[in-house]
Amino acid sequence: MKYVDEFRDGELARGLAVAIARDADHRERYRFMEFCGGHTHAISRYGLVDLLPGRIQMIHGPGCPVCVLPIGRIDQAIRLAREHRVILATYADTMRVPASDRLTLLRAKALGADVRMIYSTEDALAIARANPRREVVFLAIGFETTTPPTAVAVLRAAEASLGNFSILCNHVLTPAAMHAILDAPQGVAIDGFVGPAHVSTVIGSAPYEPFALDYGKPVVIAGFEPLDLLRAIHLLVRQVNEGRAAVENEFTRAVTREGNRRAQTLVDRVFERRAAFEWRGLGTIPASALQLRAEFASFDAERRFAVPYVPVPDNKACACGEILRGEKRPEECRIFGTACTPESPIGSCMVSSEGACAAHYTYGRFRGAAA
Amino acid sequence: MSAPHARPLDLKHGLVDLTHGSGGRAMAQLIRELFVRELANEYLAQGDDGARLDHAAGRLVVATDAHVVSPLFFPGGDIGCLSVHGTINDVAVMGARPLYLAASFVLEEGFPLAELARIVASMGRASREAGVPVVTGDTKVVERGKADGVFITTTGVGALRDGIDCSGANARPGDAVLLSGAIGEHGMAIMACREHLAFDAPIVSDTAALHGLIDALLHAAPGMHAMRDPTRGGVGATLNEIAQQSGVGIEIDEAAIPVRAPVEAACELLGLDPLYVANEGRLLAICPAADADAALRALRGHPLGAGAAVIGRVIEDPRRFVQMRTRLGGRRIVDWLHGDQLPRIC
Numbered sequence: 001m002k003y004v005d006e007f008r009d010g011e012l013a014r015g016l017a018v019a020i021a022r023d024a025d026h027r028e029r030y031r032f033m034e035f036c037g038g039h040t041h042a043i044s045r046y047g048l049v050d051l052l053p054g055r056i057q058m059i060h061g062p063g064c065p066v067c068v069l070p071i072g073r074i075d076q077a078i079r080l081a082r083e084h085r086v087i088l089a090t091y092a093d094t095m096r097v098p099a100s101d102r103l104t105l106l107r108a109k110a111l112g113a114d115v116r117m118i119y120s121t122e123d124a125l126a127i128a129r130a131n132p133r134r135e136v137v138f139l140a141i142g143f144e145t146t147t148p149p150t151a152v153a154v155l156r157a158a159e160a161s162l163g164n165f166s167i168l169c170n171h172v173l174t175p176a177a178m179h180a181i182l183d184a185p186q187g188v189a190i191d192g193f194v195g196p197a198h199v200s201t202v203i204g205s206a207p208y209e210p211f212a213l214d215y216g217k218p219v220v221i222a223g224f225e226p227l228d229l230l231r232a233i234h235l236l237v238r239q240v241n242e243g244r245a246a247v248e249n250e251f252t253r254a255v256t257r258e259g260n261r262r263a264q265t266l267v268d269r270v271f272e273r274r275a276a277f278e279w280r281g282l283g284t285i286p287a288s289a290l291q292l293r294a295e296f297a298s299f300d301a302e303r304r305f306a307v308p309y310v311p312v313p314d315n316k317a318c319a320c321g322e323i324l325r326g327e328k329r330p331e332e333c334r335i336f337g338t339a340c341t342p343e344s345p346i347g348s349c350m351v352s353s354e355g356a357c358a359a360h361y362t363y364g365r366f367r368g369a370a371a
Numbered sequence: 372m373s374a375p376h377a378r379p380l381d382l383k384h385g386l387v388d389l390t391h392g393s394g395g396r397a398m399a400q401l402i403r404e405l406f407v408r409e410l411a412n413e414y415l416a417q418g419d420d421g422a423r424l425d426h427a428a429g430r431l432v433v434a435t436d437a438h439v440v441s442p443l444f445f446p447g448g449d450i451g452c453l454s455v456h457g458t459i460n461d462v463a464v465m466g467a468r469p470l471y472l473a474a475s476f477v478l479e480e481g482f483p484l485a486e487l488a489r490i491v492a493s494m495g496r497a498s499r500e501a502g503v504p505v506v507t508g509d510t511k512v513v514e515r516g517k518a519d520g521v522f523i524t525t526t527g528v529g530a531l532r533d534g535i536d537c538s539g540a541n542a543r544p545g546d547a548v549l550l551s552g553a554i555g556e557h558g559m560a561i562m563a564c565r566e567h568l569a570f571d572a573p574i575v576s577d578t579a580a581l582h583g584l585i586d587a588l589l590h591a592a593p594g595m596h597a598m599r600d601p602t603r604g605g606v607g608a609t610l611n612e613i614a615q616q617s618g619v620g621i622e623i624d625e626a627a628i629p630v631r632a633p634v635e636a637a638c639e640l641l642g643l644d645p646l647y648v649a650n651e652g653r654l655l656a657i658c659p660a661a662d663a664d665a666a667l668r669a670l671r672g673h674p675l676g677a678g679a680a681v682i683g684r685v686i687e688d689p690r691r692f693v694q695m696r697t698r699l700g701g702r703r704i705v706d707w708l709h710g711d712q713l714p715r716i717c
Contacts, residue, residue, distance in 0.1 A: 001635050010626075013699045045644075047701020119566070226699050342709040363703040366692050 007225030008046075016230040017051040023234065026241045030056045031189050032233060033326050035178060036196040037064030037354025038224045044363035046226040056233065060356035062177055062281060062324040063196055065142040065170075066093045067348045067355045070280045071312040073170055074099040076302070077139050080168065081105070081113035084305045087131060089124040090139040092117045093352045098345060100312055121153035128157070128165040137301045140167045145198040147171045147290065148263040151270040154292065154299050166301040169291055172277065174199050175207045176288035180279075181325060182215050190326060192236040194229065195221035197251055204259025205249050212245040223251040270296055278311055280348055281324030320347035323356050330357040337361055380404040385484035392478065392512030405488055406508060409495035414471075414506035422506035424471060429533065434461035435526040441715045443490065443520055446560050447576030448651075450523055451493030456580045456651060457602070458527040459501055463582035464598040464654070466537035466589065467529030472498065474525045475509040479518040490521060501580040503527070535589060541596040542617035546685040547663035551584060551654040551670050552577070552678035553629040554606055558648035559637045568640065570633045579652030584675045588654075591669030592662040599655050604708045607646040609655055610693045611707045620688025623705065625698045627682045646695075647708050657685060 218239035222232030277289030319333035349355035390397035601609035670676030
């Protein structure tokens with residue numbers, strides 16, 4: 001496959017791995033957080049850990065939209081579908097996230113709620129057009145990558161006066177979460193970040209500059225292919241060795257310093273920052289998520305229906321919080337692989353294929369267990 | 372059979388209605404003018420509730436399979452031929468020669484008779500080509516909205532070959548794992564249809580009856596331990612089933628697994644792993660390492676096995692993991708499928 005195979009070349013990968021192993025000798029440990037779930041998934045799927053020297057430890061960050069969604073937000077979606085009888089349109093990832101009362105969207109659907117899996121916001125609009133007598137709510141989730149399509153959907157709905165369409169907005173912001181991780185009172189054991197791929201195509205590389213300047217943490221933005229990741233890790237090792245902290249961009253084929261201005265303008269037109277938003281694992285973070293501007297209030301499901309947000313504590317045994325903050329590894333959670341599996345997840349990190357626990361369970365658990 | 376009908380079944384504009392399943396004249400006409408005609412054979416012609424079959428000496432194999440694929444027509448096939456191939460394959464991978472099929476139809480009120488006729492004609496063709504007749508059947512009609520066009524359940528009977536002992540429980544450490552051709556074509560043909568993905572070379576379902584290929588394979592390697600057609604859940608799920616049943620581990624090599632470029636591209640686009648995408652005309656075979664060369668030659672010598680390859684081996688592993696050496700040189704688990712399944716592919 002053109003433009004993909006080049007970035008999965010085994011020989012080049014082994015060459016890079018040798019270079020990384022050669023250079024990673026200035027200290028005992030190099031701890032890098034890949035913020036983004038797409039990277040977590042790629043590391044596991046391609047078995048990259050086997051190519052890295054033991055001194056390099058990859059910490060899986062919270063960049064998985066499903067994983068950071070608190071239970072209360074899924075509860076709202078379920079209540080919209082069950083109590084307000086709306087058609088709830090959602091990306092497939094959210095279907096199995098455990099909510100209150102042993103419910104998931106999948107189970108709610110089985111109990112008669114009208115929950116429909118969609119692939120794009122355009123599908124949600126199509127459902128609204130086809131069902132003019134029904135209320136259609138799109139469960140909007142994701143970081144900066146999925147926000148522009150939601151903005152476009154809202155603008156289209158506004159232009160077409162599509163009165164039966166609204167969104168339950170859960171769009172969150174990457175830099176805010178990185179700040180929260182670095183500001184943790186207990187401190188963090190992270191020597192640098194692999195910066196997100198797709199998110200950075202939208203926001204550009206500039207928003208990461210404070211992490212290098214103010215916190216002294218190197219950031220290297222990387223594409224999602226295995227060679228991208230290896231190259232980024234090599235660049236991080238070099239920065240650490242040289243005592244530098246800068247934002248470097250490995251993913252120059254798609255990411256600029258400014259990012260996608262057009263997408264940013266669309267998002268700005270439709271959304272504004274929420275005062276605060278609760279993240280699973282990271283707690284309530286000020287100005288870390290988006291809501292619709294007053295002008296678009298009629299498309300805001302939270303204003304349209306009586307579904308107030310009710311915070312729900314996570315299952316006590318679940319270590320998703322510590323895992324999302326990089327304090328624990330999935331296999332260190334005591335219910336990992338026993339009570340909590342991808343078939344019956346307790347924590348959200350076990351749900352999405354981008355979640356740290358699901359990726360480790362699905363691809364890497366042979367490493368932990370004795371043969 | 373019932374009396375002749377004044378007007379023939381309107382196979383151009385007619386629709387299935389509730390009378391086609393009510394046991395009356397309309398049902399008899401549908402059976403006679405469509406099913407019996409297209410699936411013609413001596414057993415069906417008897418017109419009884421069941422079929423009297425010649426008794427095969429030795430042990431029999433029975434398999435049954437319900438087909439609910441959406442869309443009903445897809446590049447490379449339709450629900451009709453799929454329902455014949457699928458059940459023949461389930462019987463054949465047990466090491467049996469498929470002999471007879473039974474078919475039952477659940478039809479949705481309002482379904483165009485023209486489409487039903489195409490489907491039944493396709494079944495007839497597939498069954499004649501395979502040499503396995505549909506000897507008995509049943510038709511039910513449900514109200515509109517209670518089904519999706521047509522569901523077909525087929526049951527197959529086959530005669531087990533003497534001396535063959537194929538089971539998912541028979542894989543042993545050291546065995547070779549063979550695959551008969553490129554993976555993911557059926558599942559991605561369906562997905563490409565549903566998602567309106569257009570490719571320069573369209574992806575065509577691999578749906579096919581495998582008993583001829585299996586015949587050649589067992590002739591060359593009669594000591595075969597296990598065979599399975601990797602349908603729903605793909606090669607990934609099937610290898611896990613075998614590892615579980617046999618209490619072994621399996622190690623495969625990513626670089627050895629054939630995947631054609633359009634399938635790889637479509638999977639990439641939709642975020643799917645071809646290892647978990649359904650096949651309807653591929654065979655996974657596990658045999659002693661000493662037989663692997665002969666088995667591979669036999670597969671490659673058959674038109675349905677031209678792209679065959681040895682993709683891995685069975686190892687000792689009490690945890691029963693399926694592991695893969697990636698192209699990058701890393702290792703990972705190929706786990707049971709969870710989550711991102713594609714609904715209604717067969």
